[in-house]
Amino acid sequence: MNWFYFASPATFYGLAGRMAPWFFVTAAILAAWGLYLGLGVAPTDAQQGEVYRVIFIHVPTAWMSMFLYFVMACYCGLTLVFNTRLSAMMARAIAPTGALMTFVALWTGSFWGRPTWGTYWVWDARLTSELVLLFLYFGYMALANAFEDPRRGDRASALLAIIGVVNLPIIYFSVQWWNTLHQGSSVSFKGTSMHVTMLTGMLVMSAAAWMYAIGATLVRVRSVILERERRAQWVRNLPEAA
Amino acid sequence: MSGEAVSATTARREQARGSFAGGFSWAMARDLRLAWRHPDEAVLTVAFFALVASLFPLGIGAEPQLLVRIGPGVIWVAALLAAFLALPGLFAADYVDGSLEQMTLSPHPALGWAAGKIAAHWIVSGLPLTLLSPLIGLQYGLAPDTLAIQALSLLVGTPVLSLLGGACAALALGARGGGMLLALLALPLFVPVLIFGAGAAEAQATGLSPAPHLSLLTAGLIAALVGLPWAVGAAVKIAVD
Amino acid sequence: MPEVLQVRDLACRRGPALLFSGISFEVAGGELLCVRGPNGCGKTTLLRCVTGLTRPDEGTVLWHGEPSQTDPERMRAGTAFSGHLPGLKDDLSADENLEFMLRLRGARSTPEERREALAAVGLEKRRRIPARRLSAGQRRRIGLARLALDPAELWVLDEPLTALDDAGQALFIDLLARHLEGGGLALAATHHRLAPASGVVRELRLA
Numbered sequence: 001m002n003w004f005y006f007a008s009p010a011t012f013y014g015l016a017g018r019m020a021p022w023f024f025v026t027a028a029i030l031a032a033w034g035l036y037l038g039l040g041v042a043p044t045d046a047q048q049g050e051v052y053r054v055i056f057i058h059v060p061t062a063w064m065s066m067f068l069y070f071v072m073a074c075y076c077g078l079t080l081v082f083n084t085r086l087s088a089m090m091a092r093a094i095a096p097t098g099a100l101m102t103f104v105a106l107w108t109g110s111f112w113g114r115p116t117w118g119t120y121w122v123w124d125a126r127l128t129s130e131l132v133l134l135f136l137y138f139g140y141m142a143l144a145n146a147f148e149d150p151r152r153g154d155r156a157s158a159l160l161a162i163i164g165v166v167n168l169p170i171i172y173f174s175v176q177w178w179n180t181l182h183q184g185s186s187v188s189f190k191g192t193s194m195h196v197t198m199l200t201g202m203l204v205m206s207a208a209a210w211m212y213a214i215g216a217t218l219v220r221v222r223s224v225i226l227e228r229e230r231r232a233q234w235v236r237n238l239p240e241a242a
Numbered sequence: 243m244s245g246e247a248v249s250a251t252t253a254r255r256e257q258a259r260g261s262f263a264g265g266f267s268w269a270m271a272r273d274l275r276l277a278w279r280h281p282d283e284a285v286l287t288v289a290f291f292a293l294v295a296s297l298f299p300l301g302i303g304a305e306p307q308l309l310v311r312i313g314p315g316v317i318w319v320a321a322l323l324a325a326f327l328a329l330p331g332l333f334a335a336d337y338v339d340g341s342l343e344q345m346t347l348s349p350h351p352a353l354g355w356a357a358g359k360i361a362a363h364w365i366v367s368g369l370p371l372t373l374l375s376p377l378i379g380l381q382y383g384l385a386p387d388t389l390a391i392q393a394l395s396l397l398v399g400t401p402v403l404s405l406l407g408g409a410c411a412a413l414a415l416g417a418r419g420g421g422m423l424l425a426l427l428a429l430p431l432f433v434p435v436l437i438f439g440a441g442a443a444e445a446q447a448t449g450l451s452p453a454p455h456l457s458l459l460t461a462g463l464i465a466a467l468v469g470l471p472w473a474v475g476a477a478v479k480i481a482v483d
Numbered sequence: 484m485p486e487v488l489q490v491r492d493l494a495c496r497r498g499p500a501l502l503f504s505g506i507s508f509e510v511a512g513g514e515l516l517c518v519r520g521p522n523g524c525g526k527t528t529l530l531r532c533v534t535g536l537t538r539p540d541e542g543t544v545l546w547h548g549e550p551s552q553t554d555p556e557r558m559r560a561g562t563a564f565s566g567h568l569p570g571l572k573d574d575l576s577a578d579e580n581l582e583f584m585l586r587l588r589g590a591r592s593t594p595e596e597r598r599e600a601l602a603a604v605g606l607e608k609r610r611r612i613p614a615r616r617l618s619a620g621q622r623r624r625i626g627l628a629r630l631a632l633d634p635a636e637l638w639v640l641d642e643p644l645t646a647l648d649d650a651g652q653a654l655f656i657d658l659l660a661r662h663l664e665g666g667g668l669a670l671a672a673t674h675h676r677l678a679p680a681s682g683v684v685r686e687l688r689l690a
Contacts, residue, residue, distance in 0.1 A: 080476070083538065128433065135430035142426055146417035149497070155480045156413045160427060163409060163473055166465075170434065231500065260556050260589045268586045272572070279574040340568020347534055349560035349589040483537050 007086050009225045010234045016218040023215030030208035037201035054112040055198075060206040062105035064213055065133060066168055068098035072140075073165045076158035088154035089228065091161065092144055093221035097213050099137035106130055125174035129167060136164040150228060265354025266361070269345075273362035283331055284366040291324035291371050295378045306383050313382030314392055314443030320378075321371045321396055322403060322432055328367040329407040329424060332359065333478070337415045343482050352475025360401075360408045360474065368400030384447065391446040391456075398459045399439035405470040406431045412477035435462065485548035486511045487668055488533070488637060493542035495528050502528055503689055504541070512636075512666040513682050515659065517673060520689035526672035527567070529689065530639050533670060534564050560589055563635035565626055565643060573615035577606050577625050580614055584629045592632055600628040604654055619646040627651070631658055638662060638669040656680075 038056035045052040072094045078087035109127070110120040121127065144157035229235050277284060298316045299309060336342045345355050375396050379389040410428040417423055442455035486509040494504035502525040510516045518526050531537040533544055535551060535558065544551040546558040571580050578597055585592045601610045604624040606617075614622060623646045630638060638659075644652050656679050659669060663682025671677060677684065 132430045132433050139427045142423055143413060146419050146423055159473060159477055160413055260560060264589060272583050276572060276574055340566060340570040343536060343566060344570040344587055346536060347559050347564050348587045349556050
């Protein structure tokens with residue numbers, strides 16, 4: 001398979017359009033299944049009661065917020081090293097979804113914190129670093145759109161995203177490095193401290209978040225491509241351009 | 243053209259060579275001389291620092307116990323804001339008058355002059371803040387050992403602010419949104435520096451060891467020294483493109 | 484031996500529009516290549532692509548037969564760029580500006596050399612006052628003094644005659660002639676007709 005064939009915005013535009021609905025459908029099915037497991041089947045937690053069920057949204061979005069930043073930074077690296085156009089467009093398309101995931105993770109976290117810790121917000125290492133991540137997404141989007149010449153915005157924001165990568169290990173290891181209020185991870189490669197249904201529900205919801213993020217990115221990258229390539233002949237030949 | 247003149251030209255061509263040290267010393271010497279001609283910028287930075295630090299007791303109340311508790315944090319926040327406000331001047335003038343183009347086209351590696359410019363900038367912004375901090379600390383009634391740790395944490399932390407801020411200032415050159423955009427880019431990246439810097443002085447004030455905070459801050463400084471001059475050079479190249 | 488500067492199939496787009504494409508030329512020692520064309524045809528961008536300031540979308544620049552990206556510092560050491568922006572510091576004197584410009588180019592200069600170069604462009608008496616108090620033409624003349632002392636083999640000049648009076652233009656043409664005579668080469672974007680007393684002058688038209 002020739003990867004460079006799909007690295008051209010013109011061919012990727014069509015491919016993304018054909019793939020996006022499938023990702024959304026898969027995301028909806030997985031989310032329905034995951035929510036059924038999480039809200040209906042999984043047992044009540046012995047210590048936290050029903051409140052814990054927020055993790056079925058909170059944990060998948062928190063994972064995605066970091067993972068999407070990492071993927072975005074990888075595309076940014078490609079942009080700087082190979083000067084490819086599509087990678088910059090992909091990075092721009094990922095950022096809003098990443099910011100959304102970060103926001104949902106913070107929001108659900110504070111709704112969980114109120115009954116559990118007695119406060120919506122604490123300035124602990126993980127919450128603070130996740131908040132910084134939200135601002136990094138905002139900064140990336142602001143810088144990418146702050147220039148007359150979009151290529152300049154691509155490259156400047158790519159460098160910013162790469163500098164911001166240092167925040168990822170800080171978020172990830174913050175619960176281990178500092179004695180924080182935020183609980184440690186319940187899932188690890190050695191085994192888990194969770195009930196099997198809880199774990200299944202959480203993993204299914206993560207898969208749903210993943211599928212949604214890919215679908216949303218593909219839809220958004222299509223509009224970025226259209227905007228950037230509006231003068232190109234292939235865009236004028238599109239049936240929707242008529 | 244005489245043979246003598248031709249050989250002089252050839253000789254000059256052969257000796258012209260770039261080096262890290264050449265770029266570093268060039269940028270340091272030029273920026274420090276410019277700062278010396280216009281000391282008002284450095285003075286304003288320091289005055290802003292002192293002013294902001296003095297506003298807190300007026301706003302929060304001047305009970306000695308409260309001041310001792312909030313002192314280290316307030317001084318660090320004030321220093322951070324002062325260091326931030328000094329950033330736009332770092333590259334803006336060189337961008338407008340074309341010096342950045344000439345630097346990019348210089349045989350000296352970008353790493354050299356980028357590091358030199360940041361170093362000169364730190365000498366006229368971060369260093370005076372560090373030196374003044376014990377005086378402000380006295381106003382907050384901090385103990386001598388806390389003052390020393392405070393100054394030490396600023397000495398290690400402000401270069402990191404200059405490096406991170408320098409990279410952001412170079413990225414924001416020619417962008418719409420000016421100062422607000424720069425704040426959005428730089429301040430989130432400053433957060434870890436603030437946490438460890440203020441944490442060191444606070445630990446000392448409450449009788450704990452400041453060593454863990456200071457070692458993390460030093461590790462941050464080393465990482466910043468290794469990676470960020472390169473990023474500043476790359477950002478300038480993007481800016482003049 | 485290959486020509487000093489070879490440019491192959493250079494193409495550059497600005498935004499969605501293609502500025503130029505398929506530009507190829509060669510410049511040898513002792514040659515001046517004048518880039519001509521109407522405003523907005525991409526003369527400045529072409530010069531910036533050759534120096535490496537702007538990344539071309541396609542094409543390569545060869546310096547002494549080697550792609551400029553393999554050893555960019557070697558090409559930069561041999562190239563002096565004079566663009567729309569002078570790169571002067573208002574708070575420094577003509578002499579200081581000249582000293583720092585040359586140091587940035589990796590060249591050492593003695594005060595005596597700088598005094599002579601500034602005298603040659605008519606700034607001997609004004610060499611110690613801040614550049615902000617010099618006229619536009621006098622500031623351009625600092626640039627001429629810099630070219631005279633710059634060790635570069637290639638001069639890349641964007642509208643070199645702007646703001647210069649007749650005497651200044653004559654000074655520049657004289658400098659250019661000496662540069663070409665000494666085996667140097669030059670690439671200039673200009674609307675004027677440059678006719679130095681020595682060297683080969685060729686033209687490149689951008690549509």
